[in-house]
Amino acid sequence: MxxxxxxxxxxxxxxxxxxxxxxxxxxxxxxxxxxxxxxxxxxxxxxxxxxxxxxxxxxxxxxxxxxxxxxxxxxxxxxxxxxxxxxxxxxxxxxxxxxxxxxxxxxxxxxxxxxxxxxxxxxxxxxxxxxxxxxxxxxxxxxxxxxxxxxxxxxxxxxxxxxxxxxxxxxxxxxxxxxxxxxxxxxxxxxxxxxxxxxxxxxxxxxxxxxxxxxxxxxxxxxxASVAVARLFGDPSINLAEVEPVAAQGGLSAQVAGTPVRLDAADLAIVDHGPCWLGVRPDDLVISRQAGENAMPARIVAVTPMHEKAVLLLRFADGSEWLAALPQGSAMASAEDGVFVRFAPETALLFDRATGLRVGLSHRRQAA
Structure with missing residues (x-):
């Protein structure tokens, strides 16, 4: 052949x-x-x-x-x-x-x-x-x-x-x-x-x-490789927020929906890129009732059952909205509930806001 x-x-x-x-x-x-x-x-x-x-x-x-x-x-x-x-x-x-x-x-x-x-x-x-x-x-x-x-x-x-x-x-x-x-x-x-x-x-x-x-x-x-590619893969689509990462305690931190959140960054040169898009997939969000480090307060606006999972529409205090995908039957599936939203720093993606291209290639989790 x-x-x-x-x-x-x-x-x-x-x-x-x-x-x-x-x-x-x-x-x-x-x-x-x-x-x-x-x-x-x-x-x-x-x-x-x-x-x-x-x-x-x-x-x-x-x-x-x-x-x-x-x-x-x-x-x-x-x-x-x-x-x-x-x-x-x-x-x-x-x-x-x-x-x-x-x-x-x-x-x-x-x-x-x-x-x-x-x-x-x-x-x-x-x-x-x-x-x-x-x-x-x-x-x-x-x-x-x-x-x-x-x-x-x-x-x-x-x-x-x-x-x-x-x-x-x-x-x-x-x-x-x-x-x-x-x-x-x-x-x-x-x-x-x-x-x-x-x-x-x-x-x-x-x-x-x-x-x-x-x-x-x-x-x-x-x-x-870019925001455009990230949006094409995944249902619901990836969550995006405008951030400006700064060096903090040997790593990176950014304000996300009004909350300071720690980001995983082996490559601190990410800071040199200035304004970025932070991308987090709905499946990578964790919803809880307890406040704590990296916890962003939000309210569940709506819950949409989708076969094996439920999709939550979350609204933060600054008016921005994200989607979370949880296993069907999850305890956190009631509209109007006040909750806290977290994500593991290594699951976050950063994209240059001007070009849309991904930055910080070394810090993202390895594919199997």
Missing amino acids: ARLELNAVGKSFGPVRCAEDFSLAVEPGEIVAVFGPSGSGKTVLLRMIAGMFEPDEGDILVGGRSIVGAPPEQRGIGMAFQNFALFPHMSAQNNIASGLRAKAGAAEVASRVKSISRLLKIEHVLGHRPRELSNGQKQRTALARALIGNPDVLLLDDPLRNVDAKLRYEMRLELPSLLRRSSAAVLYVTQDYREAMAIADRIAVLVDGRLVQVARPEEIYARP
Whole structure:
């Protein structure tokens, strides 16, 4: 199998810049999720690799060979779309086999269709046309068609977006092992951060056509490169407060919602950055009835049950509001209660307020 490389790739449509200086390498058998909000350039990127568009700048290589300018059928690419894109007049079997018939004999095609359909648990619907298939069966048929030719590179454009919640959950569990078995270099586009974290070995975060961070899922959640990335991961979203850290007793301290709070800081150079955003995830907040060090007084404004957890809207004395996520059934789940809010200093993130970039890389807890 082959390595996929994108070197300083750029693409524009008139005045709209869809990709800029995009560089990324995907190893054989590796799954990289391309994650970002709608309009960030994810699908344009896949279509450049597949040959539907050509990049304006940069190069795209598969196995060390440039594929820019090569026709799609000569690129060694398999692709599955979010809308399935099945031929409506063909059976599932013929849809799966359609891309292979020009390259292999009838016996080999039949054998491969049988093998891939058994793997994806759709052998019982091979004679059905798309209108007779459920969305889950359509999704598996499209995936089988992309996999059957043993492509060097597999491009998946939000393939689970149009399937029901139960199947989406099941496929999140099944897809990683299935895709790694193919040994292809996989780019998996999604707008769902949970899906990206569940499926990918690494996540490439796109914002406005720019690659802003590439890292393991747990690292991106724990050490986002910027405020923009931090906001994209987590539900509820990260809490942010304007602070100006100062050196205090060998560490850092900041006023948060009118309360002096100690921050973890192995790198006191953070102070040199001046005004910062302090970020604390709702899951990292601890709610109690007792005052004490680092305890910020607040009032619970509202409680929203969310399956396995309850989300509390907290209002501090200065009028600012944060969200806390507590296990469902927690004793601190009553509106209008007065409480104290704490967080462990090592769970806090600091971002430069002018640039939005994270500062103090050394003090954040290590990702597993």
